[in-house]
Amino acid sequence: MSKLSLRTEGDKHVVVTRYFGASPEAVYRAHTDPALIQKWMLGPEGWTMPVCINDARPGGNIRYEWSDGKGNGFHLTGEFVELQPFSRIVHIGRMHLPEPTPDNHIETRFEPEGSGTLMTMRMTLPDSRTRDVMLATGMEGGMEASYARLENMSANASRAA
Amino acid sequence: MQNLDATFSALADPTRRAILARLATGELTVMELAKPFEMSQPAISRHLRVLESAGLVNRRVDGAKRPCSLAPEGIATIDQWLSLLRKALARNYDRLDEVLQATTPKK
Numbered sequence: 500m501s502k503l504s505l506r507t508e509g510d511k512h513v514v515v516t517r518y519f520g521a522s523p524e525a526v527y528r529a530h531t532d533p534a535l536i537q538k539w540m541l542g543p544e545g546w547t548m549p550v551c552i553n554d555a556r557p558g559g560n561i562r563y564e565w566s567d568g569k570g571n572g573f574h575l576t577g578e579f580v581e582l583q584p585f586s587r588i589v590h591i592g593r594m595h596l597p598e599p600t601p602d603n604h605i606e607t608r609f610e611p612e613g614s615g616t617l618m619t620m621r622m623t624l625p626d627s628r629t630r631d632v633m634l635a636t637g638m639e640g641g642m643e644a645s646y647a648r649l650e651n652m653s654a655n656a657s658r659a660a
Numbered sequence: 661m662q663n664l665d666a667t668f669s670a671l672a673d674p675t676r677r678a679i680l681a682r683l684a685t686g687e688l689t690v691m692e693l694a695k696p697f698e699m700s701q702p703a704i705s706r707h708l709r710v711l712e713s714a715g716l717v718n719r720r721v722d723g724a725k726r727p728c729s730l731a732p733e734g735i736a737t738i739d740q741w742l743s744l745l746r747k748a749l750a751r752n753y754d755r756l757d758e759v760l761q762a763t764t765p766k767k
Contacts, residue, residue: 503750517753521760529759539755628669 510627515620523609526616527585530607531555541565550574555582561590585609601629670714675699676707680716680730687729 504516519526529535533551540563541548550564561577576599577592588607594600604623609616624630670676679693694704708728711717718731 503753505749515749519753519757519760521763525760525763526756529756529763535759535763538759540752541755544751 507630508621511624511630513622513624513630515622517618517620518612518615519618520615522585523611523616524585526618527588527609530588531582536563555579555588557581561592580604601625666714667716670710670716673707673710676711679704679707679711683717683728683730687727689725689727693728 502518506514508514529539531553533553536553537548537551546565546567548563548565550562552560552562554560557579559579561579562574564572564574566572574595575592576595577590579588579590581587581589586609588605590605590607592603592605601624606621606623608619608621610619611617671680675697678697682688682693682696690701690704690708693708694701697704708717708719712719715733716731717728719726719728
């Protein structure tokens with residue numbers, strides 16, 4: 500069972516929560532130390548993050564570059580807005596595919612819970628349309644439709660051949 | 661890669677998302693697509709044109725018919741973002757569990 504929870508809030512927000520069996524300080528460090536980020540924020544199996552710039556101070560730059568080692572890649576840029584060690588990070592991020600996606604304003608909180616940490620990541624998108632598209636393209640219920648699309652894509656491709 | 665903003669605009673409409681979901685089951689004509697919707701064929705055609713110009717739907721000529729299908733390239737653009745969001749998020753945090761186990765001193 501997934502420990503990850505994803506839900507919408509209001510018109511423009513998406514809230515992600517996840518429990519970790521480590522202290523808020525350890526989870527916070529894993530979100531701010533580039534050497535640690537490069538170990539886990541990797542996306543699909545087989546991908547790596549060759550470039551990780553994470554200048555964790557207000558106004559500091561963020562740049563993550565991902566690569567599948569086969570010539571495919573994309574990157575994310577962003578800026579830190581606020582940091583409260585070891586409880587809260589506010590940053591802005593956008594993906595480049597290569598066109599930039601709309602700015603995602605993200606507040607991440609690390610709260611002690613039992614012997615671990617409850618992380619709450621609250622994303623704010625510019626408008627409901629952007630958020631709806633994000634959800635429609637796979638964050639929640641769209642997953643099944645998306646897999647059906649992928650399966651069908653290969654079926655279509657072989658039919659067209 | 662086509663313009664991502666056009667892709668987003670095309671996907672912002674629930675009818676167009678429903679059209680894409682139906683096309684996931686295979687190639688369909690406008691008449692077949694219009695059936696479950698309480699919408700005229702011209703209205704469906706207008707949605708199809710938006711999806712087509714966003715690179716999400718392909719149409720081919722088959723006699724008098726122009727059957728529609730999902731465009732693999734357009735869907736791939738969306739799925740790139742998709743994989744970074746939901747699926748990868750879960751994987752990332754599983755990996756973070758391992759990182760935390762390795763860096764946190766045992767009590």
